[in-house]
Amino acid sequence: MAEFTQPAGVLSVTDLTPNVRQLVVLPKERHVLFHPGQWVSLKLPVGPKPPLNRAYSMAAPVTASGELTLVFDRVVGGLGSGYLFQVKAGDEIQLSGPYGNFTLPAPLDRELLCIARFTGMVPIRCILKELYAQRQTGSVLLIAVAPGEDDLLFHQELLTLAVTHPGFRYLPLVAAAGEQQAVDLTLSMLRPLVDNAPHKMIPMLCGTKGFVRPLRGYFVEAGYDRKEIKTETYD
Numbered sequence: 001m002a003e004f005t006q007p008a009g010v011l012s013v014t015d016l017t018p019n020v021r022q023l024v025v026l027p028k029e030r031h032v033l034f035h036p037g038q039w040v041s042l043k044l045p046v047g048p049k050p051p052l053n054r055a056y057s058m059a060a061p062v063t064a065s066g067e068l069t070l071v072f073d074r075v076v077g078g079l080g081s082g083y084l085f086q087v088k089a090g091d092e093i094q095l096s097g098p099y100g101n102f103t104l105p106a107p108l109d110r111e112l113l114c115i116a117r118f119t120g121m122v123p124i125r126c127i128l129k130e131l132y133a134q135r136q137t138g139s140v141l142l143i144a145v146a147p148g149e150d151d152l153l154f155h156q157e158l159l160t161l162a163v164t165h166p167g168f169r170y171l172p173l174v175a176a177a178g179e180q181q182a183v184d185l186t187l188s189m190l191r192p193l194v195d196n197a198p199h200k201m202i203p204m205l206c207g208t209k210g211f212v213r214p215l216r217g218y219f220v221e222a223g224y225d226r227k228e229i230k231t232e233t234y235d
């Protein structure tokens with residue numbers, strides 16, 4: 001059966017950082033009921049054979065009014081993100097979904113270890129918002145790596161969460177020299193935490209393949225089963 005595609009109106013456009021933008025869109029025909037960590041497919045009227053399909057994760061949980069919050073970075077020469085950076089409030093975009101299984105495992109019986117690079121924070125932010133809206137009291141460790149200090153997404157919100165929730169630890173890292181440095185820095189933080197942990201954690205990793213795959217490899221070497229490691233890759 002063909003996937004159900006519908007128009008969505010753009011309610012607002014907000015710059016979160018110089019290179020990251022947020023769109024809030026409202027699907028016009030049906031509510032998109034999703035689990036935090038899932039994404040929608042945007043059908044963009046660009047490229048040699050439109051529509052160009054591009055996936056964007058929801059940055060905030062389901063609301064009663066049905067709007068979706070999408071957050072994306074400007075990829076140099078990127079057709080999809082380039083188009084989205086021109087969209088204005090009042091425009092319409094076509095979308096389908098939700099899709100994906102980068103969602104919280106149940107039960108959440110161990111420490112959750114979220115690791116994100118740059119816009120890889122988007123689905124993880126959604127997951128954390130939902131968890132803390134449900135008064136989550138277990139332990140969560142978030143390692144967020146960005147190419148610059150300005151690129152640490154949702155930084156103030158995450159600092160506030162760390163101050164107000166003793167079970168939530170937030171480790172922001174800046175790796176300006178690219179993916180490999182991001183992997184190396186993350187591993188230098190992870191090794192002592194994972195190697196000395198009395199129990200296995202629940203790892204959820206999100207970002208580009210060059211970031212996620214070496215980290216998944218590290219968890220496998222540390223004795224984790226591949227199935228225990230949730231990953232989402234953006235490229």
Ligand SMILES: Cc1cc2nc3c(=O)[nH]c(=O)nc-3n(C[C@H](O)[C@H](O)[C@H](O)COP(=O)(O)OP(=O)(O)OC[C@H]3O[C@@H](n4cnc5c(N)ncnc54)[C@H](O)[C@@H]3O)c2cc1C
Pocket residue numbers: 039054055056057058071072073075077078079080081082100119122123208232233234235
């Ligand atoms: C399941 C899923 C969920 C996603 N959710 C998000 C999201 O919430 N926010 C978001 O910004 N992007 C997300 N993406 C990536 C998004 O779908 C596009 O690939 C991205 O916006 C680049 O598209 P483009 O046409 O502009 O660039 P393309 O011409 O397709 O070039 C992409 C190239 O740019 C590089 N790149 C730099 N930043 C990104 C990035 N963010 N994602 C992918 N590639 C990047 C990669 O090396 C990649 O090869 C997601 C992808 C998947 C598969």
